Amino acid sequence: MTNPSVIIESRSSRDTRMWARRLATLLTGGELIALTGDLGAGKTCFVKGLARGLDLSEDQILSPTFTMIQEHRGRLPLFHIDLYRLERVALDDLGLREYLFSDGVAAVEWFERLREAPDLDRLSITIAFAGATSRRIEFTAAGDRYASVIEEFTRRFL
Numbered sequence: 001m002t003n004p005s006v007i008i009e010s011r012s013s014r015d016t017r018m019w020a021r022r023l024a025t026l027l028t029g030g031e032l033i034a035l036t037g038d039l040g041a042g043k044t045c046f047v048k049g050l051a052r053g054l055d056l057s058e059d060q061i062l063s064p065t066f067t068m069i070q071e072h073r074g075r076l077p078l079f080h081i082d083l084y085r086l087e088r089v090a091l092d093d094l095g096l097r098e099y100l101f102s103d104g105v106a107a108v109e110w111f112e113r114l115r116e117a118p119d120l121d122r123l124s125i126t127i128a129f130a131g132a133t134s135r136r137i138e139f140t141a142a143g144d145r146y147a148s149v150i151e152e153f154t155r156r157f158l
Contacts, residue, residue, distance in 0.1 A: 003140050003141055003142055003147075004140070004141045004147045004150050004151070005138055005139060005140040005141070005150065006138070006139050006150055006153065006154055006158065007136060007137070007138045007139075008136075008137045008138075008139070008158075009130060009134060009135075009136060009137075010042075010130075010134060010135040010136075010137055011133065011134050012133050012134075013042065013045045013133070016042050016045050016046055016049060016127070016135055016137065017045060017046070017048050017049030017052065017058070018049060019046075019049065019137060019157075020045075020046045020047070020048070020049025020050045020052075020053065021049040021050070021052045021053035022053065022153070022156075022157050023049075023050065023053065023139075023149075023153060024049070024050045024051075024052070024053020024054050024105075025053050026149055026152050026153060026156075027050075027053075027054070027076060027105050027149075028076075029076045029077075029103045029104060029105065030101075030102070030103055030104075030105075031105050031106070031123065031145075031146075031149075032100055032106050032108070032120060032121070032122040032123070033050065033105060033106065033107040033108065033122070033123050033125060034108055034111035034117065034120075034122040034123065034124045034125065035047070035107060035108060035109045035110070035111055035124075035125050035126075035127070036110070036111055036112050036124065036125070036126050036127075037126055037127035037128060038128070038129065039084075041127040041128060041129055041135060042127045042135050042137075043109045043110075043125075043127060044061065044062075044063045044109065046107075046125060046127060046137075047061050047078075047080050047107045047109070048061045050078065050105065050107055051072060051074065051078055051080075054072075054074035054075045054076050054078050054105065055074040055075040056072050056073075056074035056078060060072055061080060063082065068081065068082055068083070068085065068086075068094065069081050069082075069094065069099065076103075076104050076105050077102065077103065077104030077105070078104060078105050078107065079099040079100075079102065079104050079105070079106045079107065080107050080109075081096070081099060081106060081107065081108045081109065082108075082109040082110060083108065083109065083110040083111070083113040083114060084109065084110045084113075086110075086113055087113065088113055088115055089113055089114055089115065090114075090115045090116065091114070091115070091116050096114070100120070111124070120142070121142050121143025121144075121145060121146060122142050122143065122146060123139060123140070123141060123142075123146040123149055123150070124138075124139070124140040124141075124142065125137060125138070125139055126138045126140070139153065
């Protein structure tokens with residue numbers, strides 16, 4: 001099975017939040033959003049947009065680097081998880097399994113630090129610097145459910 005993907009050029013943090021907000025309108029619960037990218041690329045900014053699309057205030061979304069897991073209640077529960085401070089972590093560490101396989105949306109920054117990452121169905125969001133304020137955002141599906149999300153995202157917003 002191929003992993004369908006789409007690439008978007010974001011010209012600003014506002015743009016990045018808009019694309020994430022649009023994605024959030026397609027989410028129904030139980031999704032795993034795997035965020036990767038260099039430090040400062042815009043992963044937390046993307047989660048702020050997801051939150052807005054889930055009827056939460058962006059102001060509630062802070063970089064969870066020190067708390068690692070933040071729970072928010074909107075249209076769907078949003079579990080914002082940041083694995084930056086951990087070198088490697090397993091699903092059964094920190095109760096991660098409970099969050100990643102829930103009825104909410106799990107948005108995991110530094111997803112590549114999760115040992116089981118390659119084996120999990122997910123929507124990967126890779127954010128890369130493309131300029132001072134611009135970013136290249138790649139959405140990649142791993143699993144049929146996420147291929148459908150990308151298909152619908154492309155149909156509705158591109």
